[in-house]
Amino acid sequence: MALTPEDLAALRRQWRLSRAVAVPLSLFVAATARLRFWYRLPGDIGRIRAEIWEKLDRHDGPVIWAANHLTLIDSFLVYWAVFPMSRVLEDRRLPWSTPEYTNYYKLGGPLKSAFIRALLYACRCIPFLRGGEDAQSEAWRQKAFDKCVWILREGGSVFVYPEAGRSRSGWLEAKRPKDFLGKLALEVPSAKFLCVYLRAEGQLAATVRPPDGDRFRMVCDLIDGALPGETNPRQISRRLFDRLAELQxxxxKGSALSRNCGGNDVVDLKAPLLREHFTDDLADADCEWLERHLTAKELASLRARRPEDFFRAFWSFFCAKEAAHKALARAGLVVPHAAFREIEVDLFRRKAAHVSSGLQLDLRFTDEDQDKLHCVCVLRGGFIGDSESEGDVLWKVAEVPPGVSAGSFARELALDFVAESNDEIGRASALALSEEGGLPTVLWRGEPRDWSLSLSHSGRFAACSFMIS
Structure with a gap:
C-alpha cells in the first residue's frame, strides 16, 4: 500500500513540528523522569552514551531502535537514557515511535486524552494497531509499516519494540522472534539496529511505569541490519533477538535479583489421599473444595471436561500451580500458603498467571502417564522448550525406593542429576545443597549457583528440575 500525497504531507508537517519542539520536549521528559518520578540513571551513563554515540557517529544512515519492553513509558525512558541534551538538535537521530493505539490514544477523559494525543504527535509517534485480523486493521498496520519505511529511507530513525508488546513474564525470549523488524531492515538495507536493554532495578513485571525512585541500568549496541545475502525477515529478526538476549x-549479571526462575511439581495419581474429596467414580468433587483451589475460569474449564478426565484435569491444574508457585518464589513473589486462586492456569495455552502482578509463566508437562503428572514452569531466565526446540530447563522424575525418605531421595536425585548434566562438575560429591529464603540452592566450589533448583515428591515419585541458562 503506497502512501498517498496527503500521507506524506502529514508526515512532513509532523516532522517539522517535532523538530521545532525537540529541545523543550527533551527537557520535559528529563525533568519528569528526575523530578516527578525520581528516576536515576546509572552512574556511568556518560561512558555508556559516549560508547554508543561513537558507533552512531560512524554510521551515516538510518537507525532502527529496538529495545525490551516492560512499561508504558519505556520509549520516553530509553530516549532519556540514550540521548544527551547536547545531541537533541541532531534531527535525523531523533526516533519516531510506534505506540499501540489502544494503549495510549484512549487514556482518560477528553482533556487528558487530548493532552496525550498532542504529546505523542509532537514526540513523533505513529500509532500502531496490533490487534484485529479484519481488512481495516490489516490496512492500518500496513500503512504504519509504510510510514516507518519512508522515514528510514529519508535517513531518519524509527523505534519499534521487537516483542510487539510488553513482556508479560519480564523476560525477553529470544526463541520467539517476531518478523516486523526483519521486514523493515530488508526494505531499508542501509539501516542499522540500535539494540537497547534498559530496566529499573526493581522492575519485576509489566506495569504502567517503573517503581518511583528506582535506578536504571542500561546496556546497548549498534549492529548491522540486513547483511549481504540475507533475504528472510525471520533470519534477520532472529539475529536481532539473539543480540538483545545477550544484552539481557x-x-x-549486575542484578541482585535471581535471573533464573523455574519450578516443578510431581503428582502421584494413585496416591489414596488425592481421591479424598472426589466422588467414587472420580467424575466430580466437593464444590466448596474445588472453589478454594480453582478460579472461576479454571473451574469452568474443568467442568467442560469429560467425566473420565475430571480427576486428572484437576490435578493437572494443581500440579501446574505448585510449579508456578516455586518459580514465582525465586523472583521474590511468595504466594501465601493455600492461596491457590492467586495463580491461574490455562492448560490449553500452557500458561500460568500470577493474578496480583500479571506475570505470566510458561508451563510444560513431561513424563506423563496413567500413574503420574509432572510439570515444569519457567518465569524467566531461559526457554522452557517445546516439541521442536530444546529448552534451558532440565528435569528428572524417578520412583522412590521402598523404605527411603522421599525428601532425602529427591535431594540425592537432584545432586546426581546436576552432576551428570555438567561434565565440568564430574560427580555429585562436588556439590552440596543449601537453602536461601527457604528455597533449595546448589553449592558448587563453595558458592551458591543461580540454577533455580526445584524439588518435589508425591507418593511413589520424586522429581527435580534446574535451569542451565
Whole structure:
C-alpha cells in the first residue's frame, strides 16, 4: 500500500513540528523522569552514551531502535537514557515511535486524552494497531509499516519494540522472534539496529511505569541490519533477538535479583489421599473444595471436561500451580500458603498467571502417564522448550525406593542429576545443597549457583528440575 500525497504531507508537517519542539520536549521528559518520578540513571551513563554515540557517529544512515519492553513509558525512558541534551538538535537521530493505539490514544477523559494525543504527535509517534485480523486493521498496520519505511529511507530513525508488546513474564525470549523488524531492515538495507536493554532495578513485571525512585541500568549496541545475502525477515529478526538476549544476560549479571526462575511439581495419581474429596467414580468433587483451589475460569474449564478426565484435569491444574508457585518464589513473589486462586492456569495455552502482578509463566508437562503428572514452569531466565526446540530447563522424575525418605531421595536425585548434566562438575560429591529464603540452592566450589533448583515428591515419585541458562 503506497502512501498517498496527503500521507506524506502529514508526515512532513509532523516532522517539522517535532523538530521545532525537540529541545523543550527533551527537557520535559528529563525533568519528569528526575523530578516527578525520581528516576536515576546509572552512574556511568556518560561512558555508556559516549560508547554508543561513537558507533552512531560512524554510521551515516538510518537507525532502527529496538529495545525490551516492560512499561508504558519505556520509549520516553530509553530516549532519556540514550540521548544527551547536547545531541537533541541532531534531527535525523531523533526516533519516531510506534505506540499501540489502544494503549495510549484512549487514556482518560477528553482533556487528558487530548493532552496525550498532542504529546505523542509532537514526540513523533505513529500509532500502531496490533490487534484485529479484519481488512481495516490489516490496512492500518500496513500503512504504519509504510510510514516507518519512508522515514528510514529519508535517513531518519524509527523505534519499534521487537516483542510487539510488553513482556508479560519480564523476560525477553529470544526463541520467539517476531518478523516486523526483519521486514523493515530488508526494505531499508542501509539501516542499522540500535539494540537497547534498559530496566529499573526493581522492575519485576509489566506495569504502567517503573517503581518511583528506582535506578536504571542500561546496556546497548549498534549492529548491522540486513547483511549481504540475507533475504528472510525471520533470519534477520532472529539475529536481532539473539543480540538483545545477550544484552539481557549482561544486564542480569549486575542484578541482585535471581535471573533464573523455574519450578516443578510431581503428582502421584494413585496416591489414596488425592481421591479424598472426589466422588467414587472420580467424575466430580466437593464444590466448596474445588472453589478454594480453582478460579472461576479454571473451574469452568474443568467442568467442560469429560467425566473420565475430571480427576486428572484437576490435578493437572494443581500440579501446574505448585510449579508456578516455586518459580514465582525465586523472583521474590511468595504466594501465601493455600492461596491457590492467586495463580491461574490455562492448560490449553500452557500458561500460568500470577493474578496480583500479571506475570505470566510458561508451563510444560513431561513424563506423563496413567500413574503420574509432572510439570515444569519457567518465569524467566531461559526457554522452557517445546516439541521442536530444546529448552534451558532440565528435569528428572524417578520412583522412590521402598523404605527411603522421599525428601532425602529427591535431594540425592537432584545432586546426581546436576552432576551428570555438567561434565565440568564430574560427580555429585562436588556439590552440596543449601537453602536461601527457604528455597533449595546448589553449592558448587563453595558458592551458591543461580540454577533455580526445584524439588518435589508425591507418593511413589520424586522429581527435580534446574535451569542451565
Amino acid at each position: 544476560l549482561e544486564w542480569w
